Structure formats: C-alpha cells, structure tokens
Amino acid sequence: MFLLLACTHLVPPVTLPISQNSVGLVLVPVTTQDSQLPWILDTGAGVSVLTPQTAQLFGITEARTHTVEARAVGGNLEIELIHLPSLSISNYSCTHLRTAIVDLSAVEARMGSTIYGILGRSFFECADIILDLKQKTLTLSSPGTLKKTMSSPPVHFQLKGGAIQIHAVLAGIPVHANIDLGSTSSMTNFSTALEASITP
Numbered sequence: 001m002f003l004l005l006a007c008t009h010l011v012p013p014v015t016l017p018i019s020q021n022s023v024g025l026v027l028v029p030v031t032t033q034d035s036q037l038p039w040i041l042d043t044g045a046g047v048s049v050l051t052p053q054t055a056q057l058f059g060i061t062e063a064r065t066h067t068v069e070a071r072a073v074g075g076n077l078e079i080e081l082i083h084l085p086s087l088s089i090s091n092y093s094c095t096h097l098r099t100a101i102v103d104l105s106a107v108e109a110r111m112g113s114t115i116y117g118i119l120g121r122s123f124f125e126c127a128d129i130i131l132d133l134k135q136k137t138l139t140l141s142s143p144g145t146l147k148k149t150m151s152s153p154p155v156h157f158q159l160k161g162g163a164i165q166i167h168a169v170l171a172g173i174p175v176h177a178n179i180d181l182g183s184t185s186s187m188t189n190f191s192t193a194l195e196a197s198i199t200p
Helices: 052-057 105-111 145-149 190-195
Strands: 014-017 026-032 035-041 048-050 066-072 075-084 087-089 092-095 097-101 117-119 128-132 137-141 158-160 163-170 173-178
Touching (some): 026 117, 048 052, 048 075, 128 145
Parallel strands (some): 035 117, 048 097
Antiparallel strands (some): 014 137, 026 035, 026 087, 048 117, 066 075, 087 092, 128 137, 158 163
16 A cells, blocks of 8 residues: 655744764654654654664554565665654654664664664655754754745755765865765765875
8 A cells, every 4th residue: 555645734833952862863852652752863864764662662563564675785684664653743743654664773782872763854855954953953844934034045955875965075176975964973985085185
C-alpha cells in the first residue's frame, strides 16, 4: 500500500529549544504515540530512523514492517521500513512518515549515550526551518513563509546521492560541500586539500 506523507501547516511559526549531546550532535524533542524523547537532527539522513528498542517502546511489530536493501559505507545492508502513524515536534506533525528501523548499538557504544531516533530530511519536507545553534533554538514555519522575511539572498542547494550539497570556496578553490548535522566537525578529502594547498 502506498501512503502519502502529510504534514500540518504552521500558522504562526513555532520556536522550540534544542540541545546538544556529549559529542555535539543536535537533539530535538520528538513526540510519537504520546511519548516525547530526544532525537538526533541529521540533515545527512534522507529518512528518519528508529532503533529497535524505540520501535518496541512504540509497540511497532515486525508485521508492520518490510525489509529493503540499502547501500552504506561498509557495503549493502538490510533495513526494515515502516510508515509511522504520527511524528511531531511541538504542533508540527507528519503522518505516514517513512522511517527505517536500524540497530545503532555500536554507535551508542562509541558515543556513550542512548540514541532513541534520528530525524532525517524527509520530516521537514513540509516546513521551512531555522536552526540557531548559538541560541539553541529550532523554528518551524509553513513552506514559503521564511523566504518572505529573509534579508539576504538564499544559498541554493541540490540533493546529490541523498546529501544536501552547496557550492563553497576552500582557500580560493571552488568546491562542492555537503551540509551534514550528523557530523560534528568540518572536513575535506585528501585530494581537495592538496588542490587547495592545505597540508596537515
């Protein structure tokens, strides 16, 4: 069965506090099925992610999932996909949000903290967002309203390989850069560093 993503419109916009965990990842309070838990906000993730433990907490059973093959850094892996009935941040909510169930225990062990879920880009397809890391706030508004209030021109991006990519300049060299909140520091590859005459 094909389910269409549906999201609420935000009039007026809503601003809520965010936090960062011990390694600097952005945490957003997410509500689903009357439970609120801190999820990681990751613009590098195309879909949102639940851990098996969180799925169990929400009463999601294997009968409601289907398995697909996905490509990852280490090769192909099988993931379970579901459509969450509802997922909300404050009064902004989405229904039928496609979500993956992935075991993140190895990542949790490296971080030293629990991961309940990862909020991917698909959740924000129906909203304009402002992320203010200095003030530690996230503002959500209806599509198109943010553009009307901007005092500077927007930076356009494209989706390439599922990543948000912009044009940037590194030491005078034009480069393509990915915007990824799942990475806590900026980095470049070796060939681009050599081209920009950057040495370790």
